[in-house]
Amino acid sequence: MTTELSPHHHLHGQSFFDHLRRSLENLCAAHTAPPNAESTATTTPPDASPSAPLSQDPVIECTDVVRAYTRGGGRGLFSRNTQATTVTAVDSVSATIDRGELVGIAGPSGSGKSTLLHLLAALETPDSGQITITGTDTASLSERGRTRLRREHVGIVFQRFHLLPSLTATQNVALPLIEHGVGKRDRRARAQTLLEAVGLGDRLTHRPATLSGGEQQRVAVARALAGDPDVVIADEPTGELDSAASETVLDILADVATEHAVVVASHDPAAIERMDRVIRLRDGTRDTDGHA
Numbered sequence: 001m002t003t004e005l006s007p008h009h010h011l012h013g014q015s016f017f018d019h020l021r022r023s024l025e026n027l028c029a030a031h032t033a034p035p036n037a038e039s040t041a042t043t044t045p046p047d048a049s050p051s052a053p054l055s056q057d058p059v060i061e062c063t064d065v066v067r068a069y070t071r072g073g074g075r076g077l078f079s080r081n082t083q084a085t086t087v088t089a090v091d092s093v094s095a096t097i098d099r100g101e102l103v104g105i106a107g108p109s110g111s112g113k114s115t116l117l118h119l120l121a122a123l124e125t126p127d128s129g130q131i132t133i134t135g136t137d138t139a140s141l142s143e144r145g146r147t148r149l150r151r152e153h154v155g156i157v158f159q160r161f162h163l164l165p166s167l168t169a170t171q172n173v174a175l176p177l178i179e180h181g182v183g184k185r186d187r188r189a190r191a192q193t194l195l196e197a198v199g200l201g202d203r204l205t206h207r208p209a210t211l212s213g214g215e216q217q218r219v220a221v222a223r224a225l226a227g228d229p230d231v232v233i234a235d236e237p238t239g240e241l242d243s244a245a246s247e248t249v250l251d252i253l254a255d256v257a258t259e260h261a262v263v264v265a266s267h268d269p270a271a272i273e274r275m276d277r278v279i280r281l282r283d284g285t286r287d288t289d290g291h292a
């Protein structure tokens with residue numbers, strides 16, 4: 001059985017993420033990307049930098065968001081004409097997510113958690129209402145613009161880790177930094193710092209198949225942090241893990257939330273229990289917004 005090490009082993013009187021932030025600030029200063037032309041089509045005031053680390057503006061603002069899917073209505077291989085039905089997966093949801101918050105999205109199966117999470121991550125856009133990420137309206141961007149917005153501001157953690165099997169832990173974490181224009185040596189240094197922060201300093205050259213589920217998820221969290229996002233969005237991050245590994249991943253996400261916004265959609269009562277605040281969904285609408 002693999003022992004799950006707590007990242008807090010590595011804390012030396014300060015948050016490890018303070019150290020991480022400083023190391024990334026140094027990297028970013030050396031690799032500042034040119035301004036995004038599409039980011040002019042935003043709601044950000046012209047004098048505000050969308051990624052200013054000390055900004056008090058919400059990281060994500062979601063206003064009366066609706067997302068519906070249409071099913072059927074076609075002629076299938078095994079069916080005659082079927083009646084089209086519309087499912088409103090997310091129905092008039094409003095929410096604000098700030099830096100320093102660990103926010104849960106809870107609700108029964110089919111209540112709209114994944115759909116809302118995809119909207120908050122700019123993987124999808126709403127049919128109506130508005131979602132802004134660090135001031136940029138996600139619907140105002142082209143597909144490419146949304147990809148760039150995600151790359152610069154959003155880190156995503158999936159239930160099944162989605163690591164590349166042929167790459168080592170370090171290479172998996174370093175991969176997103178290629179698109180940030182970070183050089184090879186700096187990518188490796190940054191990836192190693194992140195892996196040490198999540199307690200995997202002794203697993204740097206391991207490939208995913210040789211890591212436990214909890215370790216793979218910690219690699220996935222480190223990868224999500226590689227580009228120093230404003231928000232980390234996690235879909236059922238403990239869904240595949242035993243309770244000890246879940247606790248470790250939740251400890252790390254709570255630590256990440258001291259510096260970033262973190263949003264976690266989960267069925268897992270132990271995960272929801274750890275959240276600062278919970279957005280509860282029922283049939284796509286918001287039930288309550290209270291403390292878990």
Ligand SMILES: Nc1ncnc2c1ncn2[C@@H]1O[C@H](COP(=O)(O)OP(=O)(O)OP(=O)(O)O)[C@@H](O)[C@H]1O
Pocket residue numbers: 069070071087088089107108109110111112113114115116267
């Ligand atoms: N791509 C899609 N096409 C059609 N219907 C969809 C699609 N995605 C989601 N839905 C429907 O929207 C509703 C909300 O789904 P969603 O996956 O967001 O819920 P969930 O709370 O994440 O569920 P679970 O906990 O089971 O993952 C469901 O009725 C689902 O069937």
